[in-house]
Amino acid sequence: xxxxxxxxxxxxxxxxxxxxxxxxxxxxxxxxxxxxxxxxxxxxxxxxxxxxxxxxxxxxxxxxxxxxxxxxxxxxxxxxxxxxxxxxxxxxxxxxxxxxxxxxxxxxxxxxxxxxxxxxxxxxxxxxxxxxxxxxxxxxxxxxxxxxxxxxxxxxxxxxxxxxxxxxxxxxxxxxxxxxxxxxxxxxxxxxxxxxxxxxxxxxxxxxxxxxxxxxxxxxxxxxxxxxxxxxxxxxxxxxxxxxxxxxxxxxxxxxxxxxxxxxxxxxxxxxxxxxxxxxxxxxxxxxxxxxxxxxxxxxxxxxxxxxxxxxxxxxxxxxxxx
Numbered sequence: 001x002x003x004x005x006x007x008x009x010x011x012x013x014x015x016x017x018x019x020x021x022x023x024x025x026x027x028x029x030x031x032x033x034x035x036x037x038x039x040x041x042x043x044x045x046x047x048x049x050x051x052x053x054x055x056x057x058x059x060x061x062x063x064x065x066x067x068x069x070x071x072x073x074x075x076x077x078x079x080x081x082x083x084x085x086x087x088x089x090x091x092x093x094x095x096x097x098x099x100x101x102x103x104x105x106x107x108x109x110x111x112x113x114x115x116x117x118x119x120x121x122x123x124x125x126x127x128x129x130x131x132x133x134x135x136x137x138x139x140x141x142x143x144x145x146x147x148x149x150x151x152x153x154x155x156x157x158x159x160x161x162x163x164x165x166x167x168x169x170x171x172x173x174x175x176x177x178x179x180x181x182x183x184x185x186x187x188x189x190x191x192x193x194x195x196x197x198x199x200x201x202x203x204x205x206x207x208x209x210x211x212x213x214x215x216x217x218x219x220x221x222x223x224x225x226x227x228x229x230x231x232x233x234x235x236x237x238x239x240x241x242x243x244x245x246x247x248x249x250x251x252x253x254x255x256x257x258x259x260x261x262x263x264x265x266x267x268x269x270x271x272x273x274x275x276x277x278x279x280x281x282x283x284x285x286x287x288x289x290x291x292x293x294x295x296x297x298x299x300x301x302x303x304x305x306x307x308x309x310x311x312x313x314x315x316x317x318x319x320x321x322x323x
Contacts, residue, residue, distance in 0.1 A: 010201050017194040018051055024190070025055040033066055037079045042188075046181060046195035047174040047202075050246045064089050074099050074106070074113040082120035086166070093130045104133040111145050114138045115157055119165040152180055171245035174199060205247050213237055213257050222265065225303050228273045229265050236260040265304055274301070 021043075028036050040056055040063075043049045049056055064084055068077050077095050084091045096117070099107045108114060118138035124131030142157050149157055159168075178195050181187055217233040237257045244252055270279050282301050285294055286308070294305050 007201065007204055010197055010204075014194070014197050014201065017190060017197065020190045021048075021194055022052055022055055024188070025052055025059055028059065029062060033063065033068075033071070033080070034073070034076045036063060037076065037083060039188075040083055041079060042181060042191060045170065045174070045177045046191065046198075047171055047245065048191070048195050048198050050248075051194075051198070060084065060087055060089070064091075068095055069098075072098075074109065075116045078113070078116040078120040082116070082123060082166075085120070085123040093124065093128045096130050096134060100130065100133065104137055106134065106137050108141065111142065111149060111153060111157065114141050115153070115160060118142060119160060122164040122166045152183060155180070169242040171241060202245065202247060205250055206241065209250055209254055210234065210237060212254055216258065217261065220307055226265065226268075226300060229268045232264065233257070233261055236264065262308060265307070269301065269304060 025039065025043075028039055031039075036059060040049075040059060043052065043056065060083065063080065066080070068080050071077050071080075074096075077099070081091055081093075081095055096106070099117075101107075106114070106117065115138070117134050121131040121134040121138065124135075139161065142161055146154065146157055146161070174195070178192070178199065181195070182192055213233060222229055223231055237253065239260065240253045240256045244256075269282070274282065278298055278301065282297050282305075285297055285301075285305060294302050297305065
């Protein structure tokens with residue numbers, strides 16, 4: 001009851017905020033290149049970009065047509081490169097040539113410039129020498145300047161040196177970035193409110209999905225029947241949330257969590273508990289996918305085999321679950 005009450009109230013407010021932010025994105029064509037880049041970057045790091053896929057794609061088309069070869073601001077060029085590479089645009093590493101000398105050093109105006117370059121360079125491909133040199137230089141520079149940095153920049157630099165931005169899982173960092181975005185000077189209050197509200201709505205979705213998955217796992221009676229098996233259903237769920245965090249993927253998250261949980265059971269049988277002979281018989285049984293073939297396998301394997309077949313029924317039920 002509480003779930004649907006809060007969800008309905010929040011969705012009404014969400015739609016209003018979406019309209020305002022969509023207008024903001026559309027009208028940003030009159031803004032500078034850096035402002036447009038920062039807008040897209042903020043929406044993505046706050047994990048609300050899925051609400052504006054069409055508008056962001058249109059904006060990226062405009063941004064991709066911008067000639068940055070005449071731009072002398074490393075931060076702008078690096079952010080341009082990062083966002084376009086991230087979205088599959090074929091942009092050349094040569095945009096960084098003018099910032100680099102023969103010794104492999106890059107022109108430094110501020111640590112922020114180098115931090116953006118460092119993250120952008122991790123979207124390089126094999127053989128892109130300039131980006132490789134950018135990573136090496138930026139890492140040395142950031143490590144040496146980190147003790148002198150303060151506030152948000154120090155925090156972002158420390159995080160980037162630990163795990164570069166392109167290698168992080170966005171949804172797990174969204175809440176932290178909401179706090180960071182709230183402290184920035186160029187904060188858009190509408191976007192901030194939208195990010196907080198969207199985060200709350202997604203949390204409600206995740207809680208409901210976990211209830212469904214937890215009931216399913218409990219009904220399997222794995223804990224009582226297979227004492228050797230790992231009980232990591234919540235961990236399995238969070239793996240999938242890291243890949244598909246948007247509310248529209250609700251059914252997919254539930255199904256893939258079930259698949260991973262069953263595969264984990266099979267992995268425990270083969271790697272931990274079952275003998276070689278038992279596993280060979282079990283493999284033949286699985287390949288035949290015939291209940292009659294299950295009479296030769298041990299009871300604990302029969303239990304898992306029956307759960308495997310039941311999984312097909314569970315998926316048919318979930319196919320009618322909207323989300």
